[in-house]
Amino acid sequence: MQRYIGTRDFLPNEWKAMNYLFSVWRDLSIENGFEEYEAPIIEDVKLFTAKSGEDIKNQLFWFKDKGDRDVCLRAEITPQLARYLVSYGKGLKKPLKWFSIPRLFRYEKPQKGRLREFFQFNADIIGEESVYATIEIIDLAIKIIKSFKLTGKDFKIRVNSRKIIDSIIRIFKINDPLKFYLLLDKKLKIDSKVFLKELMALTQDYKSLMKLFDLKRNDLFKELKNKGINVERLKKIFDVLGNECLEFDLSIVRGLDYYTDIVFEAFDSGNEFRAMLGGGEYNNLVKDLGGEDLPAVGFGMGDAVLLELLSQKKLLPEFNKNSAFLATIGDCYKEALKIKNFLIEKGVSIDLNVSSKNLSKQIQYAESKGISTVYIVGEKELKKGIVIKKDLITGKEKKIKSNQGI
Ligand code: HAM
Numbered sequence: 317m318q319r320y321i322g323t324r325d326f327l328p329n330e331w332k333a334m335n336y337l338f339s340v341w342r343d344l345s346i347e348n349g350f351e352e353y354e355a356p357i358i359e360d361v362k363l364f365t366a367k368s369g370e371d372i373k374n375q376l377f378w379f380k381d382k383g384d385r386d387v388c389l390r391a392e393i394t395p396q397l398a399r400y401l402v403s404y405g406k407g408l409k410k411p412l413k414w415f416s417i418p419r420l421f422r423y424e425k426p427q428k429g430r431l432r433e434f435f436q437f438n439a440d441i442i443g444e445e446s447v448y449a450t451i452e453i454i455d456l457a458i459k460i461i462k463s464f465k466l467t468g469k470d471f472k473i474r475v476n477s478r479k480i481i482d483s484i485i486r487i488f489k490i491n492d493p494l495k496f497y498l499l500l501d502k503k504l505k506i507d508s509k510v511f512l513k514e515l516m517a518l519t520q521d522y523k524s525l526m527k528l529f530d531l532k533r534n535d536l537f538k539e540l541k542n543k544g545i546n547v548e549r550l551k552k553i554f555d556v557l558g559n560e561c562l563e564f565d566l567s568i569v570r571g572l573d574y575y576t577d578i579v580f581e582a583f584d585s586g587n588e589f590r591a592m593l594g595g596g597e598y599n600n601l602v603k604d605l606g607g608e609d610l611p612a613v614g615f616g617m618g619d620a621v622l623l624e625l626l627s628q629k630k631l632l633p634e635f636n637k638n639s640a641f642l643a644t645i646g647d648c649y650k651e652a653l654k655i656k657n658f659l660i661e662k663g664v665s666i667d668l669n670v671s672s673k674n675l676s677k678q679i680q681y682a683e684s685k686g687i688s689t690v691y692i693v694g695e696k697e698l699k700k701g702i703v704i705k706k707d708l709i710t711g712k713e714k715k716i717k718s719n720q721g722i
Contacts, residue, residue, distance in 0.1 A: 322424075322432025332635040334435065337619055338417055340463050341437040345415040348456050350439055353414050355396040357421075361386040363395045366605060368573050377421045377432075389421035392616065393438050394574070394601070401442060402607035410443025410610075413452075429590040429621040440614030442602070447552045450578050450597060450613045454553065457593055457615055458561045461582065464622065465631045471592065474565035475553060475580040478596075481569060483545040484528075488519045503529075503567035504587070533564045549578060574598040580615070584625050592625065593617035634686055639665040641682035645675055645694035652693045655703060655718065659691070666691070683708055 319325055326334060342352065361378050377389040390396060393416055416438050426432055439456055441449040454473060461471055481500070482493075490496045499514050515522045531539060533554065537547045554562060570579045579596035583589070595615025602610040626632050640659065644652045649670075656668045667687070669678050675692065682690050692704040698718070705714045 320432070322426035324431065324433070329635070333623060333632055334619065336633060336635070337435070337437075337622060341415070341417055341460060341617075344456065344460050344463055345439060348413075348452075348459070350413040350415040350456070353397075353400070353416050355390070355393060355400070355416070355418065357390055357419065358387055359390055359396065359399075361388045363399055363605075364388060364391060367395070367601065375423050377423055390418065391420055391422045392436070393418040393420070394440075394598070394614070394616070395605075397438075397440060397442075397614075398601045398605050398607070398612075401602045401610055402605050405442075405602065405607055405610060411449060412440075412442040414442070415439040429618075429624060431620055435619040437617045437619075438614060440612055442612045443610050445599065445611035447549050447578075449611075450549075451553055451556050453595065453613050453615060454557060454562070454580060457580075457582065457595070457617070458557070460617070461561075461592070464626055466625070466629070468560040469585060470625070470629065471561065471582055471584050472563045473561055473580050473582045473593075474563045474568045475550065475578065476565055476568040477547075477550050477578050478569065478575055479577045480540060480545055480547065480550065481566070483540075483543075484525070484566075487543055487545070488521045488525050490518050492518060497569050500567045500569045501571065529566060533559070536564060536566075553578070570594060570596055574601045574604075576600060578613070582617075584621075588628075589621045589624055592621045636686035637688050639667065639685075639687050640689040640691060641678070641685075641687045642666055642668040643675055643678040643682070643690050643692045644669045645692065645696075648693050648695050648698055651698055655691065655693055679706075679708070 324330070345352070361373065361376065364372055364376060372391075373388075376391055379387065381387050397414070397416075417435055418438065419433065420436050421433050422430075423432065424430060437460070439453060441453055454475070457473060481497070484490070485493045485496060495514075496518050499511065499518070503511055512522070512526060515526065519525060528536060528539060537551055540547050550564065554564070568579055568581050570581070575596040576599045577597045579594075581594040582592040584592065593615050595613070597611070597613045599611040601612065602608060623632075642652055642656050642659070652668055656666055659666050667682075667685070671678070671681075673681070679690055688708050690706045690708060692706060694704075697703060701718050702715050703718045705716055706712070
């Protein structure tokens with residue numbers, strides 16, 4: 317039996333890596349004042365078509381249940397968050413700082429970094445329209461990426477403003493805004509000559525528009541200002557967060573339909589992988605679904621690209637290194653169990669031998685699990701009140717008195 321395309325099998329080693337991501341995501345969020353929530357994996361398909369239209373069904377795991385209801389597996393948690401706010405939002409003190417790590421399903425062509433089933437960390441601030449909510453969200457994104465030991469040299473968060481793009485569309489008299497959005501979205505992936513050719517078809521003023529794309533951030537701010545475009549919100553983000561991890565990039569527009577102004581995506585500096593995370597401000601989603609007028613900002617960060625990048629840079633930790641193994645020689649399981657429990661109380665994670673294998677086989681087993689410390693309990697040693705502690709990396713052994721603590 318083969319597993320379904322675009323899904324992954326998580327054996328214990330793979331799941332340890334996932335748990336590592338989950339714990340960094342969770343710890344950093346809580347440290348920064350965010351609270352965790354969850355939502356159902358299955359939803360009424362209308363929640364996803366409400367904003368994006370019927371076409372979105374092509375990208376959903378969508379089906380009819382036995383009661384003839386149109387349902388789907390969730391493809392993102394943002395519409396669910398909006399549904400919560402429509403139902404419970406009024407009674408909650410704002411701003412809400414919420415995070416979640418949903419398992420998501422998208423009916424898309426599986427490729428590097430894009431799967432049909434994946435986990436996606438989400439952090440959102442709801443009910444505060446000041447730019448500081450957006451800065452807080454981007455700051456969290458930076459902190460999280462850095463907590464995985466990636467540095468400002470390994471990634472960049474590219475920030476843009478949809479409002480600025482809309483002003484550009486107006487000022488440069490772009491004849492087909494949707495085509496312009498799509499062209500910007502693929503700018504990175506296509507040859508610059510192809511980009512120019514397609515741009516020429518969209519505006520007569522393509523030469524001066526093309527110049528904008530080549531400008532450095534401060535000159536670009538100045539040029540946009542000269543054209544009467546308000547850049548203050550975007551400028552504030554750079555003033556506070558600096559440019560170690562941030563870049564102003566006019567080509568970031570984001571595919572999703574609900575973003576209203578600031579949008580951002582993070583990429584590895586080598587541009588080898590797809591986006592690591594994406595998000596932005598979405599001020600109308602809650603209202604459009606029938607709720608209050610609640611400004612919101614947030615991002616989603618998938619597990620797939622992150623894992624690929626961390627394993628390429630050898631930044632995934634050795635998961636069992638700090639665990640120990642308790643080997644036994646002869647019939648001493650009862651005493652070994654006591655020693656195991658004693659060590660657990662001391663804070664050691666320990667795996668006690670339950671097999672009848674000889675000592676060297678037990679040590680090989682511990683090594684195969686990446687464990688670096690073995691405690692050896694034998695009938696002879698127990699009579700002397702001794703337990704042996706062996707460091708599997710250096711090979712050094714130490715005798716410890718079992719009645720004096722280990
Ligand atoms: P998104 O751009 O669709 O945004 O996804 C965000 C991130 O999820 C991507 O940058 C990528 O890391 C990951 N991702 C997306 N699709 C896949 C896939 N098929 N396989 C693996 N990873 C994937 C959203 O989902 C928004 N709801 C994020 C958001 C939250 N905006 C505001 N709040």
